[in-house]
Amino acid sequence: MKTLVIGATGQLGQDLLKALGDGAIGLGHGDIDVTDGVGVSRIIREKQPDWVINTAAFHRVDDCELNPTLSFAVNATGAANVARAAQEVGAGVVFYSTDYVYDGAGHARNTPHTERDAPAPLNVYGISKQAGEQMVALANARHIVIRSSGLYGTATSRKGWTFPELMINKARTEGKLKVVTDQALSPTYTHDLAATTLALMQRDATGLFNLTSGGECSWHEFASATLDLAGIDIDIEPSMTVQNPGKAIRPTYSAMDSVRLAEFGVEPMRPWREALSHYLNAKGIIGS
Numbered sequence: 001m002k003t004l005v006i007g008a009t010g011q012l013g014q015d016l017l018k019a020l021g022d023g024a025i026g027l028g029h030g031d032i033d034v035t036d037g038v039g040v041s042r043i044i045r046e047k048q049p050d051w052v053i054n055t056a057a058f059h060r061v062d063d064c065e066l067n068p069t070l071s072f073a074v075n076a077t078g079a080a081n082v083a084r085a086a087q088e089v090g091a092g093v094v095f096y097s098t099d100y101v102y103d104g105a106g107h108a109r110n111t112p113h114t115e116r117d118a119p120a121p122l123n124v125y126g127i128s129k130q131a132g133e134q135m136v137a138l139a140n141a142r143h144i145v146i147r148s149s150g151l152y153g154t155a156t157s158r159k160g161w162t163f164p165e166l167m168i169n170k171a172r173t174e175g176k177l178k179v180v181t182d183q184a185l186s187p188t189y190t191h192d193l194a195a196t197t198l199a200l201m202q203r204d205a206t207g208l209f210n211l212t213s214g215g216e217c218s219w220h221e222f223a224s225a226t227l228d229l230a231g232i233d234i235d236i237e238p239s240m241t242v243q244n245p246g247k248a249i250r251p252t253y254s255a256m257d258s259v260r261l262a263e264f265g266v267e268p269m270r271p272w273r274e275a276l277s278h279y280l281n282a283k284g285i286i287g288s
């Protein structure tokens with residue numbers, strides 16, 4: 001299975017390349033720009049893949065509010081460019097979307113969003129990703145669209161840190177932390193997301209999938225679990241979003257769960273705490 005991975009230097013891209021092994025071709029931002037439709041078609045025609053996995057995104061959520069043009073160019077038009085070019089050579093396409101397509105309204109804790117829930121994004125990033133989802137589905141019948149959330153992985157992305165790394169570094173250098181309790185999500189380990197993506201491709205699955213590590217937590221609980229596992233004993237001060245709102249409105253509840261994985265006989269991903277422990281181990285932050 002010859003597979004192109006776009007966004008190969010990113011945290012998910014790196015884990016996809018490892019999961020795919022031989023037959024995978026990684027393309028970084030310097031090799032391909034998804035906003036350049038002509039260039040995307042040329043490269044995909046040259047490579048003749050069976051699948052194209054597109055992890056490229058403009059996903060700095062607050063910056064998307066300031067630059068909707070770039071947000072739509074990468075997350076919507078760029079997604080369509082890749083899906084269309086893949087379709088032209090008979091390849092399937094995988095596109096990653098976000099929990100921020102949901103508004104969380106009416107969802108009490110422990111009732112995660114499934115693929116059956118209608119999107120209602122609250123910010124430009126979510127709107128551009130929802131547009132991307134629809135354009136991918138329109139351009140290529142052999143599509144897998146994956147909504148995920150709170151990604152972290154062992155590869156260092158351009159951001160330079162993951163949320164758990166940031167918490168550990170701040171706790172060690174500043175000795176105190178303040179994290180919001182009023183936003184709940186399903187944090188997701190890219191190592192596991194890559195393996196589950198591959199399982200869906202191998203089964204020729206199509207359509208929309210909500211794929212996250214199992215369960216849900218607030219950012220505060222995520223930070224607390226990280227410090228507990230890392231053996232750092234400090235109290236994390238609880239805070240509310242209103243005390244430090246970003247430019248973008250964020251859903252207060254965006255945990256997700258899949259009702260569609262079972263259709264293809266694919267196991268759900270392990271619970272988020274187990275995944276976090278595996279990650280901290282793989283980073284050498286805790287011993288096995």
Ligand SMILES: NC(=O)c1ccc[n+]([C@@H]2O[C@H](COP(=O)([O-])OP(=O)(O)OC[C@H]3O[C@@H](n4cnc5c(N)ncnc54)[C@H](OP(=O)(O)O)[C@@H]3O)[C@@H](O)[C@H]2O)c1
Pocket residue numbers: 006007008009010011012013028029030032033034035054055056057058059074078096097098099148149150151152157158
């Ligand atoms: N991170 C999260 O918490 C999260 C949550 C939900 C969904 N997602 C989605 O999951 C996917 C993977 O996220 P990630 O965390 O792995 O992102 P990441 O680490 O930032 O990787 C994204 C990759 O895309 C590349 N890229 C950016 N713009 C591009 C363009 N115009 N053309 C080609 N390549 C471009 C980046 O290269 P440069 O860095 O060199 O620009 C980078 O290699 C994205 O679609 C994202 O929207 C992420």
